[in-house]
Amino acid sequence: MTPTAATSAAREILTRLHDVMAARTNAQAKLNRVVNIIGEALTSEVCSIYLLRDGALELFATRGLNQDAVHVTKLALGEGLVGTIADQVETLNLDEATSHPDFAYKPETGEELYHSFAGVPIVRRERAVGVLCVQHEASRRYDDVEIEALQTVAMVLAELIAGAGLIDEHAAAGRGAREVGPVRLTGLKLVSGMGRGHAVFHQPRVVIEHSIAEDTEAERHRVYSAFRQMREQIDRMMSQAEFGVAGEHQDVLDTYRMFAYDEGWSRRINEAIDSGLTAEAAIERVQQRTRTRMRSISDPLLADRMHDLEDLSNRLLRIVSGQLGTAAQVGLRRDSILIARNLGPAELLEYDRRRLKGVVLDEGSLTAHVIIVARAMGVPVLGRVADIRTTISEGDELLLDAEEDEVIVRPTAAMEEAFEGRLLITQKRRAEFAAMRDLPAITTDGRRIALMVNAGLADDVAALDVTGADGIGLFRTEFQFLVSATLPQRDRQQRLYKEVLDRAGDRPVIFRTVDIGGDKALPYLTHASENEENPAMGWRAIRLALERDALMKVQARALIEAAAGRTLNVMFPMISEPWEFTAAHALFERQRAWVQGRGRPLPTLIRYGTMLEVPALAEVLDLLLPQLDFLSVGTNDLTQFLFAADRANPKLAERYDWLSPAILRFLARVARECNAASVPIAVCGEMGGRTLEAMALIGLGIERLSITPAAIGPVKAMIRTLDAAALRACMSGWLAQPPPDLRAAIRDWALRNEVAIG
Known part of the structure; x- marks a missing residue:
C-alpha cells in the first residue's frame, strides 16, 4: 500500500x-x-x-x-x-x-x-x-x-x-484504592539538594473530545494559528529567561526553539489532518508516534531531544484545544514539588522559582536538557521514580532528598522531624564548610592536598569562589557538543573557553578534549558502528578524535587562541597506548604553529596530560611518563574496565567496591611510578569526592583530587583532621596482606583517629 x-x-x-x-x-x-x-x-x-x-x-x-x-x-x-x-x-x-x-x-x-x-x-x-x-x-x-x-x-x-x-x-x-499512608519512593539523583512542598502535577491531560474532522481546511488553519501562538510564547519566554550570565543552558533553549520551528514536525501534523483527523487528534497522533520512537531509542541524548518534541506537542495541544494549561499557568500558591513524567527545559522556566522547591520525574536522565536548566536554577531533581502517578495525589506533602535518592510521600510527624533534622545538619555543615573556604587543605602532618573541581558549564566556574577550590581539574568540553543541534563552530568554542579562563583568573583549568561517541552519540556525527554493543569501550573519545581529526583541529585552535597570554592545560581522554598521546600531542602542536604563523598571540605555556582510564596504559606507563606534564586517573571508567562491570547496569552498580584491594593496589602502583618520575598525579572521578575513599587515595600518595563542588567542603574537613604519614604506613600493610573487609578496616582506623569522614 x-x-x-x-x-x-x-x-x-x-x-x-x-x-x-x-x-x-x-x-x-x-x-x-x-x-x-x-x-x-x-x-x-x-x-x-x-x-x-x-x-x-x-x-x-x-x-x-x-x-x-x-x-x-x-x-x-x-x-x-x-x-x-x-x-x-x-x-x-x-x-x-x-x-x-x-x-x-x-x-x-x-x-x-x-x-x-x-x-x-x-x-x-x-x-x-x-x-x-x-x-x-x-x-x-x-x-x-x-x-x-x-x-x-x-x-x-x-x-x-x-x-x-x-x-x-x-x-x-492499573491500581486499586489509592494509598493514604506514608510511602518512600526511590529514584536517581539528577540535581542534588533537598526540598519540602506540596505535590503539584505539572500537566493536566488534555482530553480530546472529537477525533474526526468535519472540515479539514478549518482544522489546518487551527493548527497554523496554534503554531504561531506557541512560537511567540517560546520567543517571549527565552527573551525573559535570566541566569545572570550566559551559559550552556542558553544553547539548550536555542535547540528547543529550533524544534518549535521544525517544518518536518508541522508537516507530519498536516498529513494526519489530511487523513481526516481533527487538529487535536492529529497532534496527539504524531505525539503517539514520537512516544513509540522514544521507547526504541537507546541513545540518551536523542531520547532527551525527543522529550523536547513531546513537550512542544503538549504545549501545542493545549493551545489548539483551549483547555487548561500546565500548573505554571495556574501559578504555584505555596511551596511545591513538581510532579511530571518528563519536562522540557522551557516548561521548567515558567514556574515561580521562589515557590518551586523540587522536581520529581517518572523518567529523566543526567543528560536531559531540563536538568541543565534545573541545575542553573538551583532546583533539586529526582528522576526515574516509579509509580508516581499511582502513589502521589495532588496536594500531598512531599519531602524530597535528592542526596539520598528518595522522596517521602505523606510523611508522618517523625519523618518530618527527621527530615528537618537532616536539612538543619546539611545547612549547618554547609555553614561550617563555607567558614573553611579560605583555609588550605593541609593534613595534620603538613601535607598540602590540592582540591580541584570538575566542571562542564561556564556557570560551574562560580564554584571556585564558593568553595575555595584550587582550580578546575577537569573541564568536560563535550558538554557544549552534547547540547548543540549542530557541531559548535570554532569561534563559539573559543568564547566558552575564554570565558572559563577569565572567570578562573589565576587558578588553573585543565581542559579535557572532547569525549564523545559511544554512549554520548551526536545526531550530527554518525559513523559505521552506531549500534555498538559496548559503547563505553567503543569508538569514542581520543579514538574518534584522531580519526575525525578535523573536529579535534578546530577544538585545538579554539583552546590555543582562548588561552593567549596564559598557561593552557590540555588533557586527552581514553588513551590506551603511548602512540595515541603522541599523535594527539602532535596535532595540537601543528595547530599552535598554524596560529603562530598567522601572527596571533599564543599561550605562554601548553602543558599536556592524559587520563588513565584504560588499564592497558598502566602497563606501558614508564614509556609515556617522560612525555607527560601531568596524569589524571578517571576512576569511574577505570573501575568498570578493571572489573568488566558496566557502571550503567543497576545490578552491578554497587557490586564492586572502590576500596577493594584490586583497585587500591592498581592505584598505588600508578602513584608510585608517577611520583618517581616527578609527574603530578590526580584522581578526577566520583571516588575522590567521597571522604573515606579520598582518605584512602591520600594514603596511597595521591595529593591532587578533582571532585564535584559539593564534595570540596566535606573532603577538606577530612583532610584537616588526617595524619597522612600514619595512614600511609597502615595502607602499606593492608595492601600487602588485605584484611577480609578492607573498607571496614579503613573506616575503623578513621574513627579511632578522629578523622572527620562524616
Whole structure:
C-alpha cells in the first residue's frame, strides 16, 4: 500500500466511523460495524477489538474469528500478543504470529488459520484500554503505512468506546484504592539538594473530545494559528529567561526553539489532518508516534531531544484545544514539588522559582536538557521514580532528598522531624564548610592536598569562589557538543573557553578534549558502528578524535587562541597506548604553529596530560611518563574496565567496591611510578569526592583530587583532621596482606583517629 493509498484508506475508515458514531445503535452494534469497516478498507481477513474489562482484555468484536469467542476469550495484561501490546503500550507487526515468544493460542477463536498478525494499542489518557488487531492467512509483515492507518483508527476508537461507557477506568488505571499512608519512593539523583512542598502535577491531560474532522481546511488553519501562538510564547519566554550570565543552558533553549520551528514536525501534523483527523487528534497522533520512537531509542541524548518534541506537542495541544494549561499557568500558591513524567527545559522556566522547591520525574536522565536548566536554577531533581502517578495525589506533602535518592510521600510527624533534622545538619555543615573556604587543605602532618573541581558549564566556574577550590581539574568540553543541534563552530568554542579562563583568573583549568561517541552519540556525527554493543569501550573519545581529526583541529585552535597570554592545560581522554598521546600531542602542536604563523598571540605555556582510564596504559606507563606534564586517573571508567562491570547496569552498580584491594593496589602502583618520575598525579572521578575513599587515595600518595563542588567542603574537613604519614604506613600493610573487609578496616582506623569522614 502506498502512502497515498494509506491516507486514502484512513480517510475512508474515519468517514465511515463518523457515521457509526452518530448512529442510534448500541455500543456492541457499533463495534461490530467497526471491525467490518476496518477489515474491508485494509482487505484484512480478520479484524478484532479487545477491551480492558475487570483487569482482563476481553474480545468484544471480530470479523474473521469465531463469533462464539466474543465475550468469552479473555487475556490478562501481558498474556499473549494482545496482552503484550496492552501491557507495553506498543505495536506488534509479525509475519508469523506463532514465532513470537509471547504467543498464546486460544482454540475457541479459530485463529490457527492465520499466520500474519498486527496489533496496536487503543490508548486513552496515556494508558492502554484495549487493542485493535488484524490478521491474514498468508505470512507477511504489514506495511508501515498500514500500521499507521491502524494507529489512527485506534485513536478514534478510544473516543468511541469512552463515549459508549465501555472503558474500565479502574482497570485502565492499573491500581486499586489509592494509598493514604506514608510511602518512600526511590529514584536517581539528577540535581542534588533537598526540598519540602506540596505535590503539584505539572500537566493536566488534555482530553480530546472529537477525533474526526468535519472540515479539514478549518482544522489546518487551527493548527497554523496554534503554531504561531506557541512560537511567540517560546520567543517571549527565552527573551525573559535570566541566569545572570550566559551559559550552556542558553544553547539548550536555542535547540528547543529550533524544534518549535521544525517544518518536518508541522508537516507530519498536516498529513494526519489530511487523513481526516481533527487538529487535536492529529497532534496527539504524531505525539503517539514520537512516544513509540522514544521507547526504541537507546541513545540518551536523542531520547532527551525527543522529550523536547513531546513537550512542544503538549504545549501545542493545549493551545489548539483551549483547555487548561500546565500548573505554571495556574501559578504555584505555596511551596511545591513538581510532579511530571518528563519536562522540557522551557516548561521548567515558567514556574515561580521562589515557590518551586523540587522536581520529581517518572523518567529523566543526567543528560536531559531540563536538568541543565534545573541545575542553573538551583532546583533539586529526582528522576526515574516509579509509580508516581499511582502513589502521589495532588496536594500531598512531599519531602524530597535528592542526596539520598528518595522522596517521602505523606510523611508522618517523625519523618518530618527527621527530615528537618537532616536539612538543619546539611545547612549547618554547609555553614561550617563555607567558614573553611579560605583555609588550605593541609593534613595534620603538613601535607598540602590540592582540591580541584570538575566542571562542564561556564556557570560551574562560580564554584571556585564558593568553595575555595584550587582550580578546575577537569573541564568536560563535550558538554557544549552534547547540547548543540549542530557541531559548535570554532569561534563559539573559543568564547566558552575564554570565558572559563577569565572567570578562573589565576587558578588553573585543565581542559579535557572532547569525549564523545559511544554512549554520548551526536545526531550530527554518525559513523559505521552506531549500534555498538559496548559503547563505553567503543569508538569514542581520543579514538574518534584522531580519526575525525578535523573536529579535534578546530577544538585545538579554539583552546590555543582562548588561552593567549596564559598557561593552557590540555588533557586527552581514553588513551590506551603511548602512540595515541603522541599523535594527539602532535596535532595540537601543528595547530599552535598554524596560529603562530598567522601572527596571533599564543599561550605562554601548553602543558599536556592524559587520563588513565584504560588499564592497558598502566602497563606501558614508564614509556609515556617522560612525555607527560601531568596524569589524571578517571576512576569511574577505570573501575568498570578493571572489573568488566558496566557502571550503567543497576545490578552491578554497587557490586564492586572502590576500596577493594584490586583497585587500591592498581592505584598505588600508578602513584608510585608517577611520583618517581616527578609527574603530578590526580584522581578526577566520583571516588575522590567521597571522604573515606579520598582518605584512602591520600594514603596511597595521591595529593591532587578533582571532585564535584559539593564534595570540596566535606573532603577538606577530612583532610584537616588526617595524619597522612600514619595512614600511609597502615595502607602499606593492608595492601600487602588485605584484611577480609578492607573498607571496614579503613573506616575503623578513621574513627579511632578522629578523622572527620562524616
